[in-house]
Amino acid sequence: MGVQRSVTTPMGRQQRTGEPDSASFIVKVLLMGELKRLAGRRELLLELPVGSTVHALASELGRVCDPAFGRLALSKEGDLQSHVAVFLNGAQLESMDGLPAPLTGGDIELMLVPMYEGG
Amino acid sequence: MPTFVRGRDTKEQTVERPGAGRRDATDSDWVPTTCRMCLVACQVLVRVEAGQVVNVIGNPDSPNNRGRMCAKGKSGIMNHYNRSRLTRPLRRTNPEKGIKVDPRWEEISWDEAIDAITAKLRQVVEEDPRKLYLQTWADQDFAAWLGALASVVGTPYHQTGISGTCGKTIHSINYLTTGGWWDEVDFEYCNYLIDVGTQQGIATREGFNHAVPDCATARVERGMKLVVVDPVGNNAAAKADEWLPILPGTDAAFGLGMLHVLLNEARIFDAEFLAQRTNAGYLVGSDGRYVRDPASRQPLLFDLDSGTAKTHDDASLGAVALEGEFEVGGQLVKPAFQLLKERVAEYPPEFVEAITTIPASRLRRIAREFGEAAQIGATITIDGVELPYRPVCLNWCRGPQGHKHAWHHTWALQLVNVVVGCINVPGGYQSRATAIGWPDVSWPAVGQDGMMVPGAHSGKHALAFPGRPANRPGRLDLFELFPVAAHTRTFVPEVSKDPEMYGLDHRIEMLIHTAGNQIAGGWADVNAVVDWYKSIDLVVGFAVEINETHELDDIVLPMPTYLESNAFDSQDAVCGEGVAFHAIQQQTVERAPGVREPIEVMMDVYERAGILDEVYLVMNRVLKLKPPYLLETGRRYTHQEVLDRQAKSVYGPEFGWEWFKEHGILVWARGVAERYPGRFIKGRIPIYMENFVDRGEELGVVLGDMGLTWDLVDYDPLPQWIACESYGQLERGEIDAIGVHYKLPYIYGGQGNANPWIDELCEKLPQSYGVLINTRLAGQKGIKDGDWIWLESPVGKSRLRAHVTECVHPQVIGIAGHAGHWAGGKPLSRGKGVNFNSLLPYGTAHMDTISSSIDMCAPLTVRRSVGGPP
Numbered sequence: 001m002g003v004q005r006s007v008t009t010p011m012g013r014q015q016r017t018g019e020p021d022s023a024s025f026i027v028k029v030l031l032m033g034e035l036k037r038l039a040g041r042r043e044l045l046l047e048l049p050v051g052s053t054v055h056a057l058a059s060e061l062g063r064v065c066d067p068a069f070g071r072l073a074l075s076k077e078g079d080l081q082s083h084v085a086v087f088l089n090g091a092q093l094e095s096m097d098g099l100p101a102p103l104t105g106g107d108i109e110l111m112l113v114p115m116y117e118g119g
Numbered sequence: 120m121p122t123f124v125r126g127r128d129t130k131e132q133t134v135e136r137p138g139a140g141r142r143d144a145t146d147s148d149w150v151p152t153t154c155r156m157c158l159v160a161c162q163v164l165v166r167v168e169a170g171q172v173v174n175v176i177g178n179p180d181s182p183n184n185r186g187r188m189c190a191k192g193k194s195g196i197m198n199h200y201n202r203s204r205l206t207r208p209l210r211r212t213n214p215e216k217g218i219k220v221d222p223r224w225e226e227i228s229w230d231e232a233i234d235a236i237t238a239k240l241r242q243v244v245e246e247d248p249r250k251l252y253l254q255t256w257a258d259q260d261f262a263a264w265l266g267a268l269a270s271v272v273g274t275p276y277h278q279t280g281i282s283g284t285c286g287k288t289i290h291s292i293n294y295l296t297t298g299g300w301w302d303e304v305d306f307e308y309c310n311y312l313i314d315v316g317t318q319q320g321i322a323t324r325e326g327f328n329h330a331v332p333d334c335a336t337a338r339v340e341r342g343m344k345l346v347v348v349d350p351v352g353n354n355a356a357a358k359a360d361e362w363l364p365i366l367p368g369t370d371a372a373f374g375l376g377m378l379h380v381l382l383n384e385a386r387i388f389d390a391e392f393l394a395q396r397t398n399a400g401y402l403v404g405s406d407g408r409y410v411r412d413p414a415s416r417q418p419l420l421f422d423l424d425s426g427t428a429k430t431h432d433d434a435s436l437g438a439v440a441l442e443g444e445f446e447v448g449g450q451l452v453k454p455a456f457q458l459l460k461e462r463v464a465e466y467p468p469e470f471v472e473a474i475t476t477i478p479a480s481r482l483r484r485i486a487r488e489f490g491e492a493a494q495i496g497a498t499i500t501i502d503g504v505e506l507p508y509r510p511v512c513l514n515w516c517r518g519p520q521g522h523k524h525a526w527h528h529t530w531a532l533q534l535v536n537v538v539v540g541c542i543n544v545p546g547g548y549q550s551r552a553t554a555i556g557w558p559d560v561s562w563p564a565v566g567q568d569g570m571m572v573p574g575a576h577s578g579k580h581a582l583a584f585p586g587r588p589a590n591r592p593g594r595l596d597l598f599e600l601f602p603v604a605a606h607t608r609t610f611v612p613e614v615s616k617d618p619e620m621y622g623l624d625h626r627i628e629m630l631i632h633t634a635g636n637q638i639a640g641g642w643a644d645v646n647a648v649v650d651w652y653k654s655i656d657l658v659v660g661f662a663v664e665i666n667e668t669h670e671l672d673d674i675v676l677p678m679p680t681y682l683e684s685n686a687f688d689s690q691d692a693v694c695g696e697g698v699a700f701h702a703i704q705q706q707t708v709e710r711a712p713g714v715r716e717p718i719e720v721m722m723d724v725y726e727r728a729g730i731l732d733e734v735y736l737v738m739n740r741v742l743k744l745k746p747p748y749l750l751e752t753g754r755r756y757t758h759q760e761v762l763d764r765q766a767k768s769v770y771g772p773e774f775g776w777e778w779f780k781e782h783g784i785l786v787w788a789r790g791v792a793e794r795y796p797g798r799f800i801k802g803r804i805p806i807y808m809e810n811f812v813d814r815g816e817e818l819g820v821v822l823g824d825m826g827l828t829w830d831l832v833d834y835d836p837l838p839q840w841i842a843c844e845s846y847g848q849l850e851r852g853e854i855d856a857i858g859v860h861y862k863l864p865y866i867y868g869g870q871g872n873a874n875p876w877i878d879e880l881c882e883k884l885p886q887s888y889g890v891l892i893n894t895r896l897a898g899q900k901g902i903k904d905g906d907w908i909w910l911e912s913p914v915g916k917s918r919l920r921a922h923v924t925e926c927v928h929p930q931v932i933g934i935a936g937h938a939g940h941w942a943g944g945k946p947l948s949r950g951k952g953v954n955f956n957s958l959l960p961y962g963t964a965h966m967d968t969i970s971s972s973i974d975m976c977a978p979l980t981v982r983r984s985v986g987g988p989p
Contacts, residue, residue, distance in 0.1 A: 032737060037248060037273040038593075071590040071599070076813075077567065083581040087740045090749075 024049050027057065027103060035084070038072055039065040051102050054086060054093070055079060151178055151783020153688065153704040154192040155258065155681035157867035159327050161188050162784055165682060165707040172196055172682055172708055177328065180784055182693045182700055184328035190865040194876040198680055199708075203664040203873070203944045205677040206713035208232040216653045216671050218645070219941055224675070229715065232674050237727040239629050239657045244272045244728075249594065249625045252276040252611070252655075254632040260686040260762075261633065264718045267737040271730050275594050276608070276627070281635030281868055283608035283642060287972035288520050288529040291583045291605045296533055296804050297543055298563035298573045298796070299550025300580075301325055302514070303694040305795075306333035308499070308546035310341060310510040311492035313485070315348040315370060315532055316518015318355035322864040324516065325551070329693055344492075346485055348373060348477075349518060351861040351891060351933040352926025361485070364928040367857045367976050368843035369475040370519035373482070374531030375840060376471035377513070378463040380486035381538060387490030389540030392507070393441060396797075397537060397804045398570065399456035400439035402428060402447060407812040407836060409568070410452050418568050421445045421454065431569040431803070455807035455836075459534070462837045474840060476928070489513070493539040501545065504791040507798060509539060510546030518859075521975030524833055524841040525967040530808075531838035537806055543797030549694035554796040557690060557699065557769065557787065563800050568809075571802025581605050585810050589818035591825060592621050597971075600821065602814040607971040612642055612651035613962055622825065628656045633717070634678060638668040639954055640868050640937050643961035643973050644914040661717045664873065665944025678717050683710045685758055687742075687765050687779075695794055701770075702784040703762075718758045726755065744768045808836040833969045844964070845976040849930055856896060858910065858932040858977030860955040863887060866936035872952075873945035881936070881951070888952035889920040891933030892981070897923040900981055907984040912977050915957040918984055932979055934958075 024047050031039050039061075046060055059078045062070040073084050080086065086093045088103075149164040154175070162181030166174035175195060179186035210232070213223040243250040251274040255262040262279050269277040280286065293302055303326055304312055304319060312334075317324060320334030337343035347359040348370075356362035365373060381387045393399035400420040402410040409418040410428070417430040424437030428447045441456040468479035468486075475482075492511045499508035513535045519528040541547025554562050554574070561574030567585050581587070586603035593599065595614045596607040615626055630652075635641070642648045652658060652671040660669045661678040669675050683706050692699035725731040735750040738761075748764035750756060756764075763776035774785065792799045815834025822829050832841065848854045865871070865880050866887070872878050881887035890910065892902060902908055904923040909916055910932060917939065927933040938952025958977040965974040 032270040032273075034273055034275040068590075068593065071588055075567070075585050076588055077585075079567070081581065081587060082572070085740075090740060092740060092743070 022050075025052075025104070029057070029061065035069060035073055038069040041065075048103065053102055054088075057103065149176075150705065150707040151180075152681070152707055153686070153702050153783075154188065154195060155684070155704065156191040156195045156198065159183075159325055160688070160702075161192060161328050162702045163188055163192060164783075167707055170708055172199060175682075178783060180786065181702060182329070182696050182698050182786065183326065183691065183702070185332070187328040187332065189328060190877065190880060191867050191871065194874045195681060197874050197876050198663065199682045201664055201680075201874075203946065204711060205662050205664060205675060205944070206711050207677060209675045210235070211673045216649075218649055218667075218670075220670070221943075222670060222672070227674075229720075232676060233720065233723045233727060235657075235674060236631075236659055237724050240272075240724065240728050243629045247625050248273040249275065250628040252278070252627045252630045254278040254281075254630070254635070254637065256281050256633045256635045258633065258684070258686055259688050260758075261717050261721075263738065263741050264721055264734075265631065267734045267741065268721070268725070268730075270737045271733045275598070276596070276611070278606075278608045281633075281637060281641055283606075283611070284521070284973045284975075287605065287609075287967070287970040288525050289516060290580060291603075291970065292529055292533050293550055294573045294580060294582055295571075295584060296537060297548070297550035297553050298571050298800055298802070299553035299555075300573075301551050303330065303549050303551055304334070304512045304514050305546050305549045305695045306330065306337045306343075307695045308508065308510050309337060309343055309512050310546065311344050311346075311489055312337075312511075313346045313348060313489065313513045314355055314359075315373070315513060315515040316520075317514055317516035318347075318353055318862065318864075319514050319516065320345070320355070321358050322354035323862045326693060327864070344488070349861070350857075350859050350928040350931040352924070353861050353933075354864060356926070361481075363477050363481060363485075364931075366474070366476050366846070366849075366928060366930060367859050368522045368524075368528075368846050368974075369840065370515070370522075370528040371524065371531040371838055371840040372466060372471045372474040373477060374513075374528070374535055375463050375466035375838060376468050376475075376482050377486045377489070377535050378459070378531070378538065379466050380468065380483050381490045381535070382460045383464050384483070385487050385490050387487075387493065387495065388538045389493075389495045389507075389509070390441060392540035393456060393538065393806070394439035396540075396800075397806050398431075398568070398809070399441050399454060399459070399806050401431065401455050401568075401807065401809070402445065402452040403455055403458055403807065403809070404450055404452050407809070409809050410447055410450070413448075419447060421447070455809075459806055459837055462839070466840070476930075489535075490539060493541060495539060499545050501795070502791045506791070506795050507540060507544045508546055509541035509544050511539060511541050512536065512546075512548045514548065517862075520970075520972055521860075522972065523843045523965060523967055523974040523976075524969075525972035526833060526969035527835075527838045527841060531840070534806060534838060537804060542804065543800070544795055545695070547797075549795075551692060551694055553800070554793045555690060555692050555699060557701070560789075560793055562796070563802050565802040569803050571800060571804060583810075584805060584808070586814045589814065589821040591821060592623060595623060595625070595627065597621065600818065601969070601971055602818055603808075603811065604970050609642060609966060609971045609973050610963075612648050613966075615651050615654060616647075626654065627651075630655050630658045632658070632660050632668070634660070634662050634666075636666045636668050636868065636937075638671060639666065639940065640956065643956055643959035643965065643975075645954065645957045646914065647961045648956075661720075662944075665942055666873075667940060667942045667945075669944065670942050676717070676720060677711075677714045679706070679710050679714050682707050683714065684716070685762060687762050692789065692793075697788055697794060698786050699789045699793070700784055700786045703766075703776075703779045705780050705783070716758050718761075722755065731755075742768070811836045829968055831968060833967065843974050843976050845974070845978040848978050854978040855900070855981040856892075856930050856932045856979050858890075858912070858934055858955070858958055858979045860934050860975060863936045866938075868937055871936065872938060873940065873948040875947055878947045878951075881938070885920070886922055886933075886935050888938055889922045890953065891924055891927040891931075891935075892921045893927050893929040893931070894923055894925055895929045896981065897921065900983060902981075902983050907986065909982050909984050910953070910958060911980045911982075912958040912960065914960050917953040917958060919953050932977075932981065934977075 058080045161184035162178035177186040177188040207226045209224040211222040345359045347356040348363045401418045419428040421440035468482040472479040497508040515532040536548045564572045566572035583603040589602045590599040660672040686704040732752040745768040811834045908921045939954030940948040
């Protein structure tokens with residue numbers, strides 16, 4: 001289980017509470033759109049065990065954020081909903097196939113992008 | 120770098136090629152761009168002489184329209200050279216807002232306009248970003264830039280269509296069954312097409328300018344049969360082999376009747392496909408839920424070879440039971456397919472006839488013809504790859520979707536395609552975008568319970584499976600109360616009347632919208648939508664001319680026509696074709712003085728609001744920009760500089776914006792698997808929406824906590840027919856007819872017939888401004904062809920000229936296009952025809968509890984009017 005190392009709200013200030021041990025790594029999570037409002041913060045740092053996936057990150061977010069965040073962004077099983085775009089170091093994970101892949105640190109952005117209706 | 124192909128692998132051109140392709144004729148002044156007179160977005164060549172547009176023709180290099188274009192596109196010239204063109208920002212001085220109320224515009228500078236917008240934006244974002252509502256249209260570039268504002272400030276309200284009603288179940292069901300966003304018929308191989316509530320292949324829809332010739336070719340060369348099921352004898356019905364007039368709001372019954380004949384009478388279904396590629400074999404218990412393996416929690420199927428239940432992903436799974444009843448874990452269970460068979464058995468053609476008015480014998484014959492034409496078991500080899508061959512398609516669209524119980528109408532129809540296995544295979548029901556992309560092709564994956572999960576190719580869409588747990592709403596669109604809907608913005612005007620009723624403590628205070636016409640053509644009851652607009656402090660609209668929506672704006676900003684605009688748009692492909700493409704839109708002539716590019720205007724707003732760098736952060740992701748083309752903080756870019764970075768990031772440095780301006784379109788080859796991805800996808804398609812059981816129960820609890828009483832009968836895993844309110848009103852004799860809207864090939868949305876060329880067409884084609892009334896109903900009412908009549912609904916009344924005809928269902932009034940304009944900025948179209956939405960009731964009672972689709976049945980009384988035109 002990951003440990004929340006620090007929180008910044010809503011933009012800018014960061015506070016690290018310590019360095020991760022060798023069995024874990026730190027990811028910076030940036031929440032955009034309605035996710036920011038529901039989580040009550042724009043950025044947070046999470047410490048996750050080495051080998052964690054985006055699935056694991058999603059579960060951890062569900063744990064540390066306001067429940068309203070989870071109700072919009074996560075399924076009952078704790079997976080990210082289809083309308084949440086995930087960017088890993090600036091590149092979008094093109095499908096949910098990318099989510100089980102182990103993370104190796106870096107910046108994670110979860111972004112709500114428009115849900116297109118049509119014309 | 121993509122391999123640029125041109126002229127090969129695309130279908131043979133069927134028209135003259137006067138433009139030839141700009142790169143081969145450097146002395147030519149034909150400029151390649153993309154038409155934006157409707158959503159179809161055909162590629163065109165624009166002839167420019169002495170700085171003036173003198174002609175627009177179809178671009179023969181485009182797989183999308185292959186050199187063709189339509190009346191709407193041609194009329195773009197007159198939209199551009201428009202006497203009512205707006206060229207200065209305007210600000211309302213009359214605080215009173217309403218229909219036909221003069222805004223008393225005053226001209227203001229761009230600086231003043233941007234300052235006023237920025238000030239209000241700062242205020243609402245600081246107080247509560249949910250006070251901001253954004254609405255864009257087909258211009259995907261602008262949608263992205265305005266969407267970035269939503270991402271940065273945190274408002275959930277970004278409507279990406281003119282009408283919040285668009286794509287309600289169309290996209291949801293396409294994602295579920297095809298893995299893609301939008302469907303087409305594979306005219307290359309289809310032999311039997313049923314159009315239900317759509318005119319695809321004849322008059323309307325995506326890919327219009329290639330679908331029409333392809334449909335004609337299929338009929339002439341292969342004898343493809345076309346059956347049209349529609350209340351109105353429209354253009355498609357007029358050209359069909361058979362037209363089946365159907366009572367509005369009964370499409371589910373038609374689909375269920377088709378399924379009954381196929382599954383229970385003729386026993387025609389693709390058992391192999393159903394067993395291997397759908398959840399038809401998943402075992403369902405008496406509680407409506409899957410029977411699951413106790414250890415893995417994966418759904419179980421019954422393996423006929425071993426006589427035991429196995430999980431869907433068990434490698435030893437043999438022949439799957441689709442029918443019958445089995446004992447598993449001490450309880451009697453049935454495969455989902457068995458349950459579907461039992462459900463559709465409730466809809467024999469004789470019963471369906473009583474609902475739809477379609478004779479049982481015709482339904483039975485057509486269902487059998489369709490099933491036999493499917494040639495289940497047949498294969499075809501294309502480019503050396505053997506594929507299933509299912510040359511049939513039941514194509515449906517806005518007609519069946521526009522009802523109170525939209526999900527069940529459209530789900531029942533789509534299951535006709537699923538049971539014969541014609542999804543994404545040659546001859547069948549195709550998605551344009553199941554597998555698409557450059558440099559990487561985005562493919563559907565396998566998700567929860569083995570079901571298909573669409574790739575991320577066309578924006579992120581909220582999906583019907585698995586859906587979301589219901590919750591108390593925090594949004595005016597009640598998204599949290601629609602756990603399987605894609606989007607629910609149809610509710611915003613309704614909920615805005617009394618947010619507290621839903622526990623909401625905010626209202627929309629600022630709205631920014633594009634040149635669409637939401638008042639005339641979005642939502643329903645125009646007065647209800649106007650009331651919402653009136654309640655908003657600051658409405659900002661981008662406009663080419665002042666339409667009905669702009670008359671309620673507080674600030675109007677002049678924007679370019681498509682002939683003056685630049686956009687990178689997105690990758691696309693035509694179903695079945697051996698190529699994909701990326702076409703751009705570019706400025707062909709100097710902009711009218713005073714007109715500014717909306718994206719650059721919004722950049723000004725973002726800069727003054729101090730959020731431009733954050734917008735860049737979002738845009739770098741959304742536009743897929745890569746180093747060294749990332750937008751850098753602290754810098755300002757022109758729109759064209761951004762386009763160049765976008766093009767080079769996606770296609771490499773050789774394919775920058777200048778390359779696209781020169782060529783207009785990039786075309787590349789794609790393989791058989793991308794063209795016909797059906798059997799290459801591992802995820803399964805649902806025929807049984809098991810998740811509806813839990814989502815419905817959870818919703819019931821939340822509604823109970825809120826003290827709301829909603830009928831949740833629609834949360835049924837299997838399709839059923841439930842009547843619209845107007846159906847009952849008609850049956851009880853409370854109304855004379857159901858008014859329905861149908862489309863004309865020369866009008867798009869609420870913005871067409873102000874154009875002089877389109878208006879001329881409408882004047883010459885009398886159904887455009889009149890209404891269709893059946894001979895029988897006209898006789899009962901003493902109405903003769905050409906008489907003026909009154910149509911009255913609970914929310915409005917209109918006086919129109921009647922066209923007495925057999926080409927409309929006897930209990931239906933057919934209302935075409937979008938007319939009945941009243942805006943001062945649309946002088947040519949003012950007072951002509953009827954605005955359909957003015958007759959359409961609106962409110963929770965008229966919306967689908969699954970999808971939030973609005974019921975498009977207008978309950979009407981009809982009477983002859985004395986006297987001539989008003």
